[in-house]
Amino acid sequence: MGVIANGVKLDEAALSGLRAAFRGELVRRGDRTYDERRKIWNGSIDRYPALIARCAGVADVSAAVRFARGTDLPVAVRSGGHSFPGQSTCDDGIVIDLSLMKGIRIDPEARTARAQAGVLLGELDQATQAFGLAVPAGIVTHTGLAGLTLGGGIGWLMRKYGLTVDQLLAVDMITANGDLVTASESENPDLFWGIRGAGGNFGIVTEFTFRLNPVGPTVLAGPIFWPMEDSPKVLRFYRDWITEVPDDLTTIVVHRRIPPLPAIPTEFHGRPVVTVMSCYAGPVEEGEKVVRPMREFGSPILDLCQPKPFVAHQSMLDASFPPGQWYYFRSADLAELSNDVIDIVAARALQMTSPLTAFPIFQLGGAIGRVGEDETAFNGRSAGHTININATTATEAGFDEEREWSRSFWTALKPYHTSVYVNFLMDEGEERIRQAYGPKRYDRLKTLKRKYDPDNFFRINQNISPN
Ligand SMILES: Cc1cc2nc3c(=O)[nH]c(=O)nc-3n(C[C@H](O)[C@H](O)[C@H](O)COP(=O)(O)OP(=O)(O)OC[C@H]3O[C@@H](n4cnc5c(N)ncnc54)[C@H](O)[C@@H]3O)c2cc1C
Numbered sequence: 001m002g003v004i005a006n007g008v009k010l011d012e013a014a015l016s017g018l019r020a021a022f023r024g025e026l027v028r029r030g031d032r033t034y035d036e037r038r039k040i041w042n043g044s045i046d047r048y049p050a051l052i053a054r055c056a057g058v059a060d061v062s063a064a065v066r067f068a069r070g071t072d073l074p075v076a077v078r079s080g081g082h083s084f085p086g087q088s089t090c091d092d093g094i095v096i097d098l099s100l101m102k103g104i105r106i107d108p109e110a111r112t113a114r115a116q117a118g119v120l121l122g123e124l125d126q127a128t129q130a131f132g133l134a135v136p137a138g139i140v141t142h143t144g145l146a147g148l149t150l151g152g153g154i155g156w157l158m159r160k161y162g163l164t165v166d167q168l169l170a171v172d173m174i175t176a177n178g179d180l181v182t183a184s185e186s187e188n189p190d191l192f193w194g195i196r197g198a199g200g201n202f203g204i205v206t207e208f209t210f211r212l213n214p215v216g217p218t219v220l221a222g223p224i225f226w227p228m229e230d231s232p233k234v235l236r237f238y239r240d241w242i243t244e245v246p247d248d249l250t251t252i253v254v255h256r257r258i259p260p261l262p263a264i265p266t267e268f269h270g271r272p273v274v275t276v277m278s279c280y281a282g283p284v285e286e287g288e289k290v291v292r293p294m295r296e297f298g299s300p301i302l303d304l305c306q307p308k309p310f311v312a313h314q315s316m317l318d319a320s321f322p323p324g325q326w327y328y329f330r331s332a333d334l335a336e337l338s339n340d341v342i343d344i345v346a347a348r349a350l351q352m353t354s355p356l357t358a359f360p361i362f363q364l365g366g367a368i369g370r371v372g373e374d375e376t377a378f379n380g381r382s383a384g385h386t387i388n389i390n391a392t393t394a395t396e397a398g399f400d401e402e403r404e405w406s407r408s409f410w411t412a413l414k415p416y417h418t419s420v421y422v423n424f425l426m427d428e429g430e431e432r433i434r435q436a437y438g439p440k441r442y443d444r445l446k447t448l449k450r451k452y453d454p455d456n457f458f459r460i461n462q463n464i465s466p467n
Pocket residue numbers: 041077078079080081082083084087088098117137138139140143144145146147148149150151152153154155199200201203204205206321423424460461462
């Protein structure tokens with residue numbers, strides 16, 4: 001007899017077979033932990049899977065895939081649960097959840113790190129920084145390493161060392177048949193090319209092996225704030241300044257209201273600002289010289305760019321993006337901050353209404369562009385910037401208006417879009433996914449999909465259809 005979970009019948013005999021071999025936790029509707037386990041980071045996504053298979057190891061992942069194959073149910077893969085469009089959960093399907101898989105092994109001599117798929121960015125930093133080493137990754141420590149890496153991975157160290165995906169030496173992966181394969185330059189190199197940018201399409205990565213790079217542990221880093229109405233002048237100066245800076249420096253411009261954080265004096269809380277956030281990944285004294293022209297420009301109201309532990313800088317933005325709030329964004333790569341782009345950005349920034357909305361413009365270039373365009377599936381290595389027009393509200397109240405602001409801002413920038421970073425896509429359809437990879441790379445990915453997942457078993461993702 002099947003049991004109804006949201007109208008879906010699970011085969012009880014097959015489920016008992018899975019349970020007998022499974023080391024992790026199987027969670028179904030009605031279970032005490034179901035509501036907690038089905039939650040993902042974006043509070044605007046509320047889905048009810050029929051089964052959540054919380055895997056404790058590689059064998060569990062393989063067993064969950066084989067079980068799911070015996071059903072016709074949709075399958076979502078979850079590691080950190082930070083997909084903006086909610087592509088790590090589904091209604092009436094099976095979630096294969098890797099968040100329990102937290103193993104990390106550092107080899108400081110060989111400068112390599114092995115990390116299982118459930119590791120979060122902050123957990124990896126904590127392990128690697130103990131040896132003064134790091135894997136370049138994203139800017140919020142509660143983001144999942146797996147989803148971030150498989151789409152590319154941009155963050156504070158990218159201009160010096162490249163994308164997260166550029167550090168990859170190998171992955172272990174469970175395919176759509178439940179088999180374990182390794183992908184690296186020497187084993188299944190076609191797959192290794194594809195997972196470096198379009199990863200979720202070909203299987204479930206259980207473990208990553210990364211190259212490590214020396215960083216800090218102290219770096220010169222942090223935000224400098226100007227009043228938001230100064231944005232046109234600040235951005236023009238910033239644009240010229242960054243043409244001269246070395247690749248040790250990565251910057252991100254953020255427009256927002258200053259959040260009420262303990263590190264910021266209360267008189268500044270709530271002020272609309274444009275901020276230039278820096279991270280200089282070389283010697284602090286050199287960083288001071290590089291950052292000086294920017295910090296001396298105009299009349300900053302607050303300057304928190306100072307020497308600090310790299311891990312402290314990494315977690316600086318965590319409190320601004322807590323789980324459970326309502327999030328939406330639209331994104332695009334831009335070649336440059338032309339006067340027209342700056343004027344649009346500055347004007348639209350003044351129109352945001354939610355005090356929680358904060359939109360970053362990432363400075364790309366440096367080491368990202370030194371990897372050949374055809375070496376990985378990641379696209380956009382020659383872009384100058386990525387803008388992520390993030391609209392955030394605490395709850396549903398005001399969400400539609402803020403989302404409309406994001407969409408209309410993005411549309412105003414349309415003449416300047418070059419491509420888009422795949423991890424910054426919402427559920428936007430096939431044409432946008434094609435834009436994210438470019439037509440040539442997209443066709444190559446389709447061929448790879450036909451080889452490794454011809455039935456499109458892994459389809460709740462930025463999907464490359466095999467057809
Ligand atoms: C607060 C916040 C900050 C962010 N900052 C950055 C940033 O600085 N830089 C950046 O590059 N990106 C950033 N992102 C985007 C981020 O890279 C993506 O949201 C990414 O998908 C998150 O990975 P996850 O494991 O948490 O996601 P999940 O929601 O668990 O998974 C997302 C998708 O990845 C795939 N996937 C997940 N795990 C696996 C696996 N083990 N094997 C195969 N496929 C898998 C699945 O297809 C799934 O649909 C940020 C996102 C958030 C929410």
